[in-house]
Amino acid sequence: MCFSSDQHPPLPPRSSDVGDHGPTVLTSADGTRFAAYDAVPVTRRGASLVLLPDIRGMHPYYSDLAIAFAQAGIDTVAIDPYARTAGLTDRGEDFDFRPHAQAMERSTLLADAHVAKDRLAERSDDPVFTLGFCKFGGESWALAATDLGAAGCMGFYGKPPAVMDLVPSMTAPVLVLAAGADAATSPEENAAFDQALTDGAVDHVFVEYAGAPHSFFDRSFAEWEDACSDAWRQMLAFVDARR
Numbered sequence: 001m002c003f004s005s006d007q008h009p010p011l012p013p014r015s016s017d018v019g020d021h022g023p024t025v026l027t028s029a030d031g032t033r034f035a036a037y038d039a040v041p042v043t044r045r046g047a048s049l050v051l052l053p054d055i056r057g058m059h060p061y062y063s064d065l066a067i068a069f070a071q072a073g074i075d076t077v078a079i080d081p082y083a084r085t086a087g088l089t090d091r092g093e094d095f096d097f098r099p100h101a102q103a104m105e106r107s108t109l110l111a112d113a114h115v116a117k118d119r120l121a122e123r124s125d126d127p128v129f130t131l132g133f134c135k136f137g138g139e140s141w142a143l144a145a146t147d148l149g150a151a152g153c154m155g156f157y158g159k160p161p162a163v164m165d166l167v168p169s170m171t172a173p174v175l176v177l178a179a180g181a182d183a184a185t186s187p188e189e190n191a192a193f194d195q196a197l198t199d200g201a202v203d204h205v206f207v208e209y210a211g212a213p214h215s216f217f218d219r220s221f222a223e224w225e226d227a228c229s230d231a232w233r234q235m236l237a238f239v240d241a242r243r
Contacts, residue, residue, distance in 0.1 A: 045073030
């Protein structure tokens, strides 16, 4: 588990109030209905976001995080990736995510991301970015090698070996936010990914937070407050430079 149910995302540098927000259900191209969450800023920054969760799926943390991005002026649609095997059931603490993570296919995640992007396009013509965490940090990077047309693909503590073969096909910019003490991913793997992106001439930013554990991006870990604040600065700077 990446974090417990009583934890919340760190707050961003605020530039907007939050307008319309709340849960919704979207329908993918194959007819699958999947849970999503809208968070619309009052004052737009000029960018939109498809927000992917961590390996547990659409946990309530990501509703809170969608609202946080709206507070930063970024129109956000958070999506659940497990609808084809788990339906629209709750993704609370008792949700067994493992079989659904194993069964998920990148093609269906891409299809759902297209639907979320289309929903954002109904509200503005702002460029669309992606962001994911843990397993879906890597899946967000993988979207840089698809026809999604993202303006940039951001990920926290994903697993570089899962996407290394896609680097030659990446056409969207990539932001890598790595935890230096991540038990699931070694510093050597992170460094190899950074080098592969450089060698492949992929527009990217690589940031590794020395000593930070997996899932440091949470205000309950007070000792990582500086890393969380910097991660917000990195994401917003990445978006602002490419929107």
